[in-house]
Amino acid sequence: MYSVTPVNHAFDDAIKSRIHHKTKLRGSLGKLEEVALKLARIQFKSPEDKLAIKKPVMLVFAADHGVADFGVSVGDSELTSEMIENFVKGGAAINVFCRQNGLELEVIDCGTRHQLALPQVVNQRLGDATKPIHQEEAMSIETVFEGFRMAKELVKRHIYNGSNMLAVGEIGIGNTTSASAVMAALTGIPVAECTGRGSGIDEEALKRKRMIVERALQLHYANLTDPVRVLACLGGYEIVQMTGAMLAAAEFGVPVVVDGFTSSVAALAAVKLAPGVREYLIFAHQSAVYGHKQLLARLDAHPMLHLNLRLGEGSGAALAMPLLHSAVNFYNEMAAVDGVDASNSNGTGAN
Numbered sequence: 001m002y003s004v005t006p007v008n009h010a011f012d013d014a015i016k017s018r019i020h021h022k023t024k025l026r027g028s029l030g031k032l033e034e035v036a037l038k039l040a041r042i043q044f045k046s047p048e049d050k051l052a053i054k055k056p057v058m059l060v061f062a063a064d065h066g067v068a069d070f071g072v073s074v075g076d077s078e079l080t081s082e083m084i085e086n087f088v089k090g091g092a093a094i095n096v097f098c099r100q101n102g103l104e105l106e107v108i109d110c111g112t113r114h115q116l117a118l119p120q121v122v123n124q125r126l127g128d129a130t131k132p133i134h135q136e137e138a139m140s141i142e143t144v145f146e147g148f149r150m151a152k153e154l155v156k157r158h159i160y161n162g163s164n165m166l167a168v169g170e171i172g173i174g175n176t177t178s179a180s181a182v183m184a185a186l187t188g189i190p191v192a193e194c195t196g197r198g199s200g201i202d203e204e205a206l207k208r209k210r211m212i213v214e215r216a217l218q219l220h221y222a223n224l225t226d227p228v229r230v231l232a233c234l235g236g237y238e239i240v241q242m243t244g245a246m247l248a249a250a251e252f253g254v255p256v257v258v259d260g261f262t263s264s265v266a267a268l269a270a271v272k273l274a275p276g277v278r279e280y281l282i283f284a285h286q287s288a289v290y291g292h293k294q295l296l297a298r299l300d301a302h303p304m305l306h307l308n309l310r311l312g313e314g315s316g317a318a319l320a321m322p323l324l325h326s327a328v329n330f331y332n333e334m335a336a337v338d339g340v341d342a343s344n345s346n347g348t349g350a351n
Ligand SMILES: Cc1cc2ncn([C@H]3O[C@H](COP(=O)(O)O)[C@@H](O)[C@H]3O)c2cc1C
Pocket: 072, 073, 074, 075, 079, 083, 170, 171, 172, 173, 174, 175, 176, 177, 197, 198, 199, 200, 201, 311, 312, 313
């Protein structure tokens, strides 16, 4: 049902050999070498090909959450739309980093409470806000599939327009409550370990947030049997569409740069639905949000950056972009040393 284009491992030896023949110490470019290999597996039709990043796009998925009315965030739902206005005006952190690092930014309204009449925002609304997850199902199963369908159309449009790299981010007051619940349901990790301070709530609000996530898991216990049901019971419209975007990107053979905690939860859902998606995901950073470290470990992800970011919006993914360009450029442009024994190419660093 979820078709993923398998990445190509046939040139692995040739690509590794090329990396190890560069004029550098063996393994010395660390994670940049891993990224180059990963991109080559996705992009190469022949071992002589060069890597390329073309028209990278940052997709910021926005939505509101019924659970935001229950004191789980520093803000209320109006802030989601205020931030969207900020994105359109170009004044948010994500605007600055996208401008700086050559990413096109597109904002997608997946279902906000205060709909804005802004032509710059893509309308993929699945509703006004999800239902409070500790009281009822966030959305129907049909809505999850509708979200996947919409996300796929969006991804297809960008790929047909020439993009070969996507990044995902999000905005949605209350969405780390939903994301924590989805993480707990998909991993079995205790709620307290999946639930942190999100936008920066105090101790009392954190206790409340954990109780709400606990209650949501108890309420839906019998229905949390597969990732789609988990998303329907506990998810958010933006989380669903991020999951759908990653599934679609893997189907079309394009990598996705994943941002922080909430985006990584969507990545986990996508990987649970179609394990082959994992080879298309590049994890940008480990956020300061409690739970992200464990989540990344579950995904066997070793992100490039540890900057103590805790923003979301796609900020960490945008900040990782220059490193992705460096991975591509070292692979394409560095000179090769003659006479190095390629059979030793699995070595990891001289020291
Ligand atoms: C002004 C403001 C700007 C943001 N930009 C990203 N987030 C981040 O915080 C929210 C998730 O945290 P929580 O679950 O605690 O609400 C999301 O909107 C996320 O993108 C923001 C949050 C706020 C308040």
